Amino acid sequence: MKPEALIEFRKNAEELEIVGSGAWTAANAGRLDALIGAESRHDRSRVKVDMSGVREFDTYGAWFLERLLRDTEEIESQPAFGLPDRFRGLFEKVHETNRRRPSKRKGGKGLIGGLEGVGRSVEGAANETLRYLDVVGAVVIDCIDVILVRRRPRLASFTHQLDRVGVKSVPIIVLLTLLIGAIIAQQAVFYFRRFGAEDYVVDLVGVLVLRELGVLIVAILVAGRCGSSYTAELGSMKMNEEIDALRTMGRGPIEVLVLPRVAALVFALPLLTFIGSIAALYGGGAVAWLYAGMEPGFFIARLREAVSISDFAVGMIKSPFMALVIGIIACAEGLKVKGSAESLGAQTTASVVKSIFSVIVMDGVFAIFFSSIGM
Amino acid sequence: MLDLDSMLAVQLHDLVVSFDDQIVLDHLDLDVPAGKLFGLVGASGAGKSVLLRAILGLIPRREGRIEIFGLDRVAASAEELRELERHWGVLYQQGALFSSLTVLQNIEFPMREYLDLSPSTMREIAMTKLEMVGLAPEDGDKFPAALSGGMTKRAALARALALDPHIVFLDEPTSGLDPIAAQEFDALIRTLHQTLGFTVFMITHDLESLRTLCDEIAALADGKIAAVGTLQTMLASQHPWVRAYFAGERGRSLLSPVHAI
Ligand SMILES: Nc1ncnc2c1ncn2[C@@H]1O[C@H](COP(=O)(O)OP(=O)(O)OP(=O)(O)O)[C@@H](O)[C@H]1O
Numbered sequence: 001m002k003p004e005a006l007i008e009f010r011k012n013a014e015e016l017e018i019v020g021s022g023a024w025t026a027a028n029a030g031r032l033d034a035l036i037g038a039e040s041r042h043d044r045s046r047v048k049v050d051m052s053g054v055r056e057f058d059t060y061g062a063w064f065l066e067r068l069l070r071d072t073e074e075i076e077s078q079p080a081f082g083l084p085d086r087f088r089g090l091f092e093k094v095h096e097t098n099r100r101r102p103s104k105r106k107g108g109k110g111l112i113g114g115l116e117g118v119g120r121s122v123e124g125a126a127n128e129t130l131r132y133l134d135v136v137g138a139v140v141i142d143c144i145d146v147i148l149v150r151r152r153p154r155l156a157s158f159t160h161q162l163d164r165v166g167v168k169s170v171p172i173i174v175l176l177t178l179l180i181g182a183i184i185a186q187q188a189v190f191y192f193r194r195f196g197a198e199d200y201v202v203d204l205v206g207v208l209v210l211r212e213l214g215v216l217i218v219a220i221l222v223a224g225r226c227g228s229s230y231t232a233e234l235g236s237m238k239m240n241e242e243i244d245a246l247r248t249m250g251r252g253p254i255e256v257l258v259l260p261r262v263a264a265l266v267f268a269l270p271l272l273t274f275i276g277s278i279a280a281l282y283g284g285g286a287v288a289w290l291y292a293g294m295e296p297g298f299f300i301a302r303l304r305e306a307v308s309i310s311d312f313a314v315g316m317i318k319s320p321f322m323a324l325v326i327g328i329i330a331c332a333e334g335l336k337v338k339g340s341a342e343s344l345g346a347q348t349t350a351s352v353v354k355s356i357f358s359v360i361v362m363d364g365v366f367a368i369f370f371s372s373i374g375m
Numbered sequence: 376m377l378d379l380d381s382m383l384a385v386q387l388h389d390l391v392v393s394f395d396d397q398i399v400l401d402h403l404d405l406d407v408p409a410g411k412l413f414g415l416v417g418a419s420g421a422g423k424s425v426l427l428r429a430i431l432g433l434i435p436r437r438e439g440r441i442e443i444f445g446l447d448r449v450a451a452s453a454e455e456l457r458e459l460e461r462h463w464g465v466l467y468q469q470g471a472l473f474s475s476l477t478v479l480q481n482i483e484f485p486m487r488e489y490l491d492l493s494p495s496t497m498r499e500i501a502m503t504k505l506e507m508v509g510l511a512p513e514d515g516d517k518f519p520a521a522l523s524g525g526m527t528k529r530a531a532l533a534r535a536l537a538l539d540p541h542i543v544f545l546d547e548p549t550s551g552l553d554p555i556a557a558q559e560f561d562a563l564i565r566t567l568h569q570t571l572g573f574t575v576f577m578i579t580h581d582l583e584s585l586r587t588l589c590d591e592i593a594a595l596a597d598g599k600i601a602a603v604g605t606l607q608t609m610l611a612s613q614h615p616w617v618r619a620y621f622a623g624e625r626g627r628s629l630l631s632p633v634h635a636i
């Protein structure tokens with residue numbers, strides 16, 4: 001079937017006649033757009049429009065007609081271009097639209113624009129630092145209030161969060177740290193065997209896991225598993241105006257939402273670190289036994305010599321600080337979410353990336369600190 | 376088979392929808408004539424939104440048949456469904472604008488999916504729609520989070536009308552608007568309805584809209600259609616809930632002009 005003609009441009013000596021026909025509707029909008037766009041618009045001094053042949057007409061058709069007419073200067077035609085009566089109301093409505101251009105926002109160009117960008121990002125970074133400090137300050141104040149019994153601690157919420165981030169994280173953390181302990185031990189056995197120094201596998205696994213890897217792996221896992229969910233939760237509450245509702249009921253989001261979450265994390269992370277480190281040692285011990293034939297009894301005896309209590313302490317001391325950083329970043333990012341689903345996603349990503357980054361940087365700072373005090 | 380010239384826009388037969396143990400729609404029958412402004416009333420929680428979502432195929436039915444322009448979603452092919460979806464527009468109770476797109480982009484979204492238009496034409500038509508629903512051109516660049524409740528409704532209507540559909544489903548279009556805006560909104564729907572000839576299936580609590588706008592009204596109670604017909608039929612109905620609704624204090628005072636005529 002040949003598609004029906006929609007529009008025809010008839011050029012006479014001194015006038016252009018535009019004849020519309022058929023269905024000027026959404027279904028034909030693509031064709032109409034192309035037909036009208038393709039018509040060169042040179043001679044528009046005298047134009048006659050005849051729409052009497054149009055059978056169907058909707059907003060799309062009305063807009064195309066309106067646009068044709070707007071491009072012309074002088075119009076000579078029968079009233080309303082012969083448009084059937086039933087379409088006139090719609091056409092008049094469309095005729096009034098698109099008159100005013102929304103004022104365009106001015107964007108700087110070139111050097112000025114570049115400088116503006118730099119300025120804005122510096123301002124953004126400063127604001128962000130302030131916002132973090134704000135959250136930290138509010139958490140500290142609320143914490144003091146709770147300690148001084150000026151405010152009821154939110155125990156129910158705290159225990160619920162503790163269950164979520166603590167208890168429910170145990171299986172995955174045990175599994176992963178066990179594997180990592182095993183992998184380190186296997187690699188160590190493989191290389192140390194060449195020097196006949198297999199016994200030192202225990203030293204390597206013990207020191208590495210207790211001082212660094214245990215806490216680092218656990219913190220990164222928790223940042224990915226719990227930090228992201230904190231951000232998403234607070235963010236969607238923000239989108240739903242739940243946080244505003246809390247505020248108007250005289251309860252700050254920090255007290256009700258952030259404090260229990262951060263506290264649960266600070267409480268849970270040392271325990272998880274302990275569990276994770278032990279699991280990693282088990283993993284290492286198992287590989288040493290199965291792969292290198294090192295008796296468990298020997299492994300434990302050697303471990304006692306190799307690691308001191310200070311190695312263990314170094315790992316454990318770090319963990320609550322890391323928890324604090326993860327919790328604060330996750331909650332602050334959550335509270336930064338704006339109305340859109342996209343910003344929720346962006347903030348969740350930012351939360352995970354920033355907390356993992358901070359955890360690693362902190363670990364480095366702690367390493368310098370502990371070695372300078374000789375731990 | 377999809378028949379856009381069919382006399383009946385929506386046909387529900389023996390429809391049952393339930394959640395777990397709660398039966399929301401209980402063997403419901405309803406015919407919505409094409410080209411009419413059809414209003415659905417019912418108590419809060421009666422299942423109006425559920426009915427709408429069942430018609431749209433968003434929640435499964437347990438029994439019964441739903442036909443839109445003669446097409447049952449269950450039996451329809453993928454092309455038929457796509458064709459149908461191109462010819463309906465939906466205004467959700469909460470607006471449901473895409474939060475990461477601006478208002479104009481929201482209106483352009485269905486055009487981009489279904490029509491082959493140049494970006495500038497698309498922008499112009501989106502702008503036309505925007506102004507037709509009574510928003511200012513400047514509002515087009517706002518994100519949904521920055522809109523007031525009424526503006527959200529209007530923007531959502533503009534998106535529902537983006538493809539000049541044959542049927543529009545409106546879930547409480549005038550709730551949350553001030554009376555003047557609600558009146559304008561009703562007038563707008565009527566103008567668009569008259570010029571474009573689409574069917575309107577409207578859920579509403581607004582007696583004023585029912586009085587001035589709707590050609591036909593159905594009342595949903597106890598999971599069934601308790602009464603269906605013109606406003607006069609409603610006023611004459613003996614069903615207890617329908618009586619309470621239309622003959623109550625508010626109903627009488629708002630609807631009295633009808634008696635005066
Ligand atoms: N997804 C769901 N799961 C379970 N129950 C639901 C679900 N959606 C709706 N319901 C129940 O179905 C019933 C009808 O809800 P519905 O949203 O249709 O009410 P409504 O008539 O639209 O009310 P309103 O006028 O307040 O919008 C309610 O009891 C509601 O709790």
Ligand SMILES: [Mg+2]
Pocket residue numbers: 423424425468546
């Ligand atoms: Mg509802």
